Amino acid sequence: MPRDASDENRPGNDAAGGGGRWSDLERPPLNAVALRRALVREGGLWSGVEVVQRTGSTNTDLVALTTAGRAVEGAVLVAEEQNAGRGRLDRTWSAPPRSGLFFSVLLRPVGVPVARWGWLPLLAGVAVATGLARAAGVDTALKWPNDLLVTVGDEERKAGGILAERAGEDGVVVGIGINVTLRDNELPVPTAGSLALAGARATDRDPLLRAVLRSLEDWYGRWRAAEGDPAACGLQETYAAGSATLGRLVRAELPGDRSITGEAVAIDSDGRLVLATRDGVQEPVGAGDIVHLRPA
Structure with a gap:
């Protein structure tokens, strides 16, 4: 596994040394200890939060840990930098260090028919949009099946994506990538965007990640309580209301x-x-x- 981000906070790793954790003061590192304190609680969904400095793909890492029997439901793996992040159809996702939220979570939807597991990426989209609306004050929309859109100027741009993968017999790893402070000159393609470019009132990644994970816990709990019925838990209606695709x-x-x-x-x-x-x-x-x- 890659090193924990906390490894970078040691003597000699300052900005003058080139590449230390404070080398970009506008993009401070995540506080893994504070995140665990805020999110991991008895009776809650999240069982652990690990922040690594860099990795190829958090989804690949968490799927491997799950398959090896080394991860439990509610495990959260966050990377400050991904250099081989994956989207649908094996597309890659990359961004400058600490410019976004790149993380994966392990869910085990026991009691929900497998036929309804296909709702998990849509559920994650609703949770992300809901959490960001509260914490960042930015309007988001969902492009079916797994893209998060924001408006930059008068253009609709992609600021996030979701990838769900089976892990073992009863696990699903959901990976989420969100561009937070990506600047114009850092965009990988002209159709990309970020929360900052969309005028978000807050871009501090710690509270944004907490808001998204709490929203995901809430929606996942409702969905599981309804045995995956998207209508009974309000997921189907909420997704439709936030869809950028319907009506087009x-x-x-x-x-x-x-x-x-x-x-x-x-x-x-x-x-x-x-x-x-x-x-x-x-x-x-x-x-x-x-x-x-x-x-x-």
Whole structure:
């Protein structure tokens, strides 16, 4: 495992030495001790919070720990820097050190039918949007299935993404990446954004991470109590209300070089996006890339 971020807070690791934990004073390191104190409690979901200085991918690391039997539900792994972060379709996610929140959590949704586990990335999206709205005061929207959008100027840009992966027989690792203080000249592509560029009133990562994890704990608890029923726990309705995709003309790019164009009209009970095509047919899409063709 990579070194804990606390290893950087030792004599000789100052800014003058080049690359110390305080080398960018606008981007202070996360406080792992304070995070654990705030989040890990008896009867709560979060069982531990580990902050590492850098790694390839928190998802890869946590899946490996889970498969090896070395992680319990509620484990949270956070990286100050990822150099091989992964998104859907094996896309990479990278950003400057301490410019965002890059973390993964282990969930074991015992008691929820496996057929409903597909709601977990959508649940995580709702939790992230809810937590950031409270803590950062920035409007966010959800692009199906797993993108977090913010408005920069008059443009809709991607500021975050979610990746859920099976881990062992009963585990799901959910990885979340959020651009927090990324500047214009640091954007990997012109369509990327960050909370700071969207005018967030707060960009201190410690309270932002606490807010997101508390929101995730709340939504996950509701969903599990309802045995994964997205309607009964309010998840389906809340996701639809925060969706940037519903009501738009979109193109779904599907596996096998196939595509469907239509209006996104609903999120069904399985978490699939339902498209109404020009042929009058409603087609559910369970996997694929969605391209927004018309503003909401």
